Amino acid sequence: MTEKGNRPPGKQLHVLAQHPARLVQHAFEQSQTGLVITDGDGNILLVNDAFCRIAGVDSAETRGWPIEHFYLSRRIPSHLPVTAETPPNVTHSWQQEVLCRRADGESLPVLMTVDAILDAHQQPRHFLHTFVQLTSANGEWLDDRHWIHIDPITGLPNWLLLRDRLGHALAQAERADTTLALLFIDIDRFKAINDSLGHTEGDRMLGELAQRLQREVRSRDTLARLGSDQFVVLLEKDGTPESAQLVAERLQEALEPPFTSGDRYLLMTASIGIALYPTDAQDVETLLTAARGAMFTARKKGPGRLAFVDHRLTAQLKEKHRLETLLSEAIHMPNQHFELHYQPELDRRSLHCTGLEAVLRWKRPTRWQHPPGHYLDTLARLGLGVRLNRWMIQTAVADHRQWHDSGSDLGRLPVSLQLCESHLAQDTFDHRPLDLFLRHQEMNSFEWLTLKVPAHGLGSDLDRAIHLLKRLERLGIRLAVEGFGRDSVDLPWLARLPFQKATVDARLVGMHHDGRRLVEASCRMLNALDIEPVIVGIDDESLATAVEGVSARLVQGNLYSPAMAAAALSPWLEAHGPVEE
Template sequence: MVLTDAAGLIVMANEAFCRIAGCECSEVAGWPVEHFFASLRTPSPIGAEPGANADELTSWQQEVLCRRDDGESMPVLMTVDALLDEQQRPHHYLRTFVSLATPSGKQLGDRHWVHVDPMTGLPNWLLLRDRLNHALAQAERADNGLAVLFIDIDRFKAINDAVGHVEGDRLLGELAQRLQKALRSRDTLARLGGDQFIVLLEKDGTAEAAQVVTERLQEALEPPFLSGSRYLLLTASIGIALYPSDAQDEEALITAARSAMYTARKKGPGRLAFVDHRLTAKLKEKHRLESRLSEAIHLPERHFRLLFQPEIDVDTGCCTGLEAVLRWQHPKEWKLPPEAFVDTISRLGLGIRLDRWVIQSVIGHHLGWLESASSLAQLPVSIRLCESHLVHDTFDRRPLDHFLRQQQLDSLAWMVLQIPSQGLSSNLDGTSHMLKRLERLGVRLTIDGLGTHSFDLAWLSRLPFDRAKINAGLTRAPHQNERNLMEALCRLLQALHIEPVVIGIDDQAIATTVSRLSCKHAQGDYYCPAISAEELEQWLSERTSARR
């Protein structure tokens, strides 16, 4: 066994690991654990949340080759468990290595210990996967059903913290014994990791049989557990998935059972739930969307289209600027902007990558306009940013101001970066430093979504914004006092020397209302929808000719 810190540096290792690795215990502290092994197979996630990214896994297994100091390698099964802090972030990792070879170096033919969870003696994820695949094949041939039960012990983390990890491990062992005794000999109980277990019910996999077994499991946990002088009550939330009605393959069955467990947990401790097909369909659609978005953002030139929407001077009708607008060229979703998927993009951690592609694409258009002496080159271009850009610790260690410097442009005075107001409220002090660094580059800054999200207006006087975008939806408020908020907001911004721009003007009625405001800049489909750079050239030429 090896304990590492969050960065993977060894804190301590036991003698058994040092024998496998062929080194002294006193020598390993401070070394990266990856120094001692090479991966043989892709990690198998244990008890992962639905849709969890690889970086978010808290428990996994994989076969590796341990590197010995004599140059030889030996096959080893490595199980990794993350030790989480109060914010559910890993602060250490516990790695358990099980040798798959004899002391002489011969690989074991009997893989029994590879498939056993050392804490409880139950089958682990590897054996469960084998048995589930075998059971699915038999069920398909015999046209039978089977059931998968996903068990999560309620509030076990709090109990584990209260009694200590050693005692918590003992309780898990006793709990596993109770669950095992409540099952039939032909059923499989496996431990996924942590306080999560799976039960595989073969042959008699009807909903009625699964419910009877589930209730028997919960009854087995009813007697209190004795820990020292304390009596502890443990309950379990259990989700049930059926083959073939809920899912037809190994991963889908476990995912469906896990989602049912979440449904059970919402009902309260010690409850059971079958698969909610609406929830399952929603989960599948969410996974499909994430997969497609991830592929699109990694190949943006193939999947996205960059358009531009003009900004208009309400008094003169002249075009005073442009906003870069992105469209996803997906068969179903292409009409929706990426802002419609901002939560998904943020969860995938891909917002910065997509924004940078937009910035570089806009720069390419601007340089082209300069080269062709187009009047478009004289217009400022606004680019919306995700709030992740406001932090210094980006995925490639290049903060936004460093990235812009690397574009090697003579001037950035034509570029306007739109900062989401919701991203400012979480860390105003840290964000203000980044905004001031951008201002020193010559970039103009706009606050986006003002009036839509809560924000401390007093901060506006301290931040280097010279423009603010306000959604025209405020003019649709049913009460006059609420509609007056738009005019009050415009005047407040002007008093702070911030130019307001009303966006989302899509019809004549809103345009008429906005024309009565003190705001002189507007944007929306009523004036001109988002169009391609080629169409923009023609639109601007025709508009200029018409005004002459």
Template sequence: MTEKGNRPTGKHTHVLAQHPARLVQHAFEQSQNGLVITDGDGNILLVNEAFCRIAGVDRAETSGWPIEHFYLSRRTPSHLPVTADTTPSLTHSWQQEVLCRSTEGESLPVLMTVDAMLDEHQQPRHFLHTFVQLFRTNGKMLDDRHWIHIDPITGLPNWLLLRDRLSHALAQAERADTTLALLFIDIDQFKAINDSVGHSEGDRILGELAQRLQHEVRSKDTLARLGSDQFVVLLEKDGTPEAAQLVAERLHEALEPPFASGDRYLLMTASIGIALYPTDAQDVEPLLAAARSAMFIARQKGPGRLAFVDRRLTAQLKEKYRLESLLSEAIHMPSHHLELHYQPELDRSSLRCTGLEAMLRWKRPTHWQHPPGDYLDTIARLGLGVRLNRWMIQTAIADHRRWHDSGTALGKLPVSIQLCESHLAQDTFDHRPLDHFLRHQGADSFEWLTLKVPAQGLGGELDKATHLLKRVERLGIRLTVEGFGSQAVDLAWLSRLPFYKATVDARLLGMHHEGRRLLEASCRMLNALDIEPVLVSIDEGSLAAGLEGISARLVQGDLYSPAMPADALERWLEAHGPGGD
């Protein structure tokens, strides 16, 4: 018991007295109200997590930005009533209602209070902004006021709020040197639908339509209704042409299910125009006008289409997706589109064949601009590399079994197949590792099979790759490194794996002024690790002449023999003879 007037000496009181700064910090961070401290010009210095949640931003996006960028004021102008230069006779506290966007993408009313933080001369040098959300814990608004920035039919932001967000997004994009995209959406023939069902039912359908579109838009992006049957999507932070086209396609798909209206089912489509910042325009109104003009281009093509401002870009993307569709069809039906040819590997001195490499060829090459090997990166990006690899392995097994059963000399040669990185990373569509797949192929032996591991795949998760490759090696399969010297490889790790060969691109000779020294160093390094180098891609006599003296016994390339189908290869082998390995 202490005497009246004396301070308590309890432990907690002592801690608080000793650490007032820590208490203030805890209060700032743990407050459920958004708290922001700015400098005298209104630029943000410090925010808490509650403000980030209320304003729908990350903390890293706030520092140094004017506080006005993170809310929309119902007053005009919306700037602070006090600044660092305000005279002391004016008020140092101010309050108004504003709109902030939550992390879920909604625009919510917030009560903002601004308090000046005075220095020793009673001058405001900093400001404390407090943001209090104007709804109850059950999500219901505290009042039924109509907010002038929200479209009453769809609940989406209207043009006023879109303009504010677009201005903010353009400022951020300019500051960060990034792109953004604006999608202008016009519902095809909606006026006829509205007239047939009545305006009240038309408004209800618009609300359902808006919900479908909103479901396809990320929370950090904005879907707004401009009026009538026109909507706009603002894509921030990922405004590439590919991202914009992907979103547009999702929006089209969202409208595909019929809209029920009484006993009727209505089908709707949309024309979508896409404008890009900074390619097509740099300001709010020109960017919107560009997106609208692109929408008219899309409408001219017919209902349910999209277009970019740049018609060449539209054509390029159309060709890109056409190619991807054709490649997907080819990989899912490989026997209709692809076949395996085999290119010999030769002993450099005797020119006798020491092995074969399986290579992809089109069955109808006139339908394609390039050979299949030129599309491998695209195939990998589409997630189809493993499917293609497995078809190549199964086809090679069938070919080798036929050669072996017929007693041809081809059956005595090793066959190599290049693996894709996804197989090495065990990132397969059916979650079956490579060794599990191989065990179920019905092969009596794999002593004839060599798998070529891409060098770029040897820089990731090495432990996983090591375990997989050792399991594959236990099946009797031999392993080769593909593209040694073109990618960084951990030599200590490489020496622990059962590789017996490595291919080195002979074209390195002309790609670098020290090309010959690099080739020789790569071959000597491999020889020191008991890994035999194979010089590949030797397609011209001049290149072969430049390789004289390089420490490699084995060579491969069109100069010696192109890849051939099995029947032609058998005739070629009779003339050259197998040399064994």
């Protein structure tokens, strides 16, 4: 058994345990971590020496002062999230990185933890603030020299750090032969807002504004504050005009919700100038000057505008935005903008009509520079292709129903219609797969309908589409491949899918040195897979001659008949012989 004289630690613990208040006092005073106790309103009651060293003050200078006087929060708002009136179910402890304001005017980065001290009724009546000075990766204390690159109001990189990152980014872009973009942001009329609110509230507003902007910038890009109300965004690796414009628009949208100051609601906008490397400049100073100049150009147009250094580029992107707006309007009101025409498909030997293809046309073509098919890629990028596709299907269903009910020979003809690639996906804008949408069209049979799947949608990743295509087949719908020979197709997959037809463009003859052999090879391959080829795009005699003798029975093109409105089909059919059974 160990003798009592050999257990001094236990004895010491026994002695201290008799005086817990003295132990707590010694721990508070001697801790190397800054400790502050405040009342429920955040006013300082007690500090230790470590906090005085961090803040550069004497303890007598702290009593009665609000704790917020000694630090600047990088979060907005910076006031205490918990007060004496806070309900007991709210968390009573939180942590954040702050800048400790020293008496000499410098700022020091510290990690602040706040713990509520609860009374007998579990209400927070006092608070313990813990300040831990941050260290670098090698364990050295971070002093004010490490924060020379950080803006103390917003916590963002300042001009010194931006210039360093921009220099590295330019060097890397030059080596990799890539582009980058610089966005110069000026907050419109912020000086007037700052003067009316006061500089303390103005600083808080800048912090909130910086947070909104930061949320719209990717982690690999840099948002910096140059000073006053001016910010800069550096977009690396993807500095195209389109991506720069998209980011600029997101930044402007982030400022749209009103800012609050007391009972006031404030609206803010930003003028943004965009400079591109290497188009507009090749070094740090020139690129920044170019972006600032573009910002002044934007500001002259009015608040909340953006501009590029190259005014022609600004005009081009403005026109692009206008076109996208018009297309979106047209898709959401298709009956006012589109109509469906039909182009006959013929047997090349008898010239009897074997089917119709539904083709989009503008109702007012003079408003547009190109036919609707020219904009299909843009519509797909805007996520509008499925909406337009569904309008086409509904219109074709209505036309077919009218032909069938009236006893017209047109009701006996199959109708083909091209699908957009997005329609192969299960997750459409309304979460309805295509087969479910078709089931709601109140048709007894879809054996008259052929849906043409673009060949570029039949790559190696067909798992998402194969089940949908087979469900469409079970509805009686015929399936065709659009653009075979123009885009690569996984042939083993194609052999497994339920396709009955495929179109081959006659214009391939003029696109390749051995174009005719390519068309012939495509047709032979399709015939071997029991898929009937249709030669399309035969718009003149020269193309008809070029594909003469090719192994395809069916043809289509303006040489035989252009696409025409539904009302014109019956007269055309009467004049061009019977429908082929």
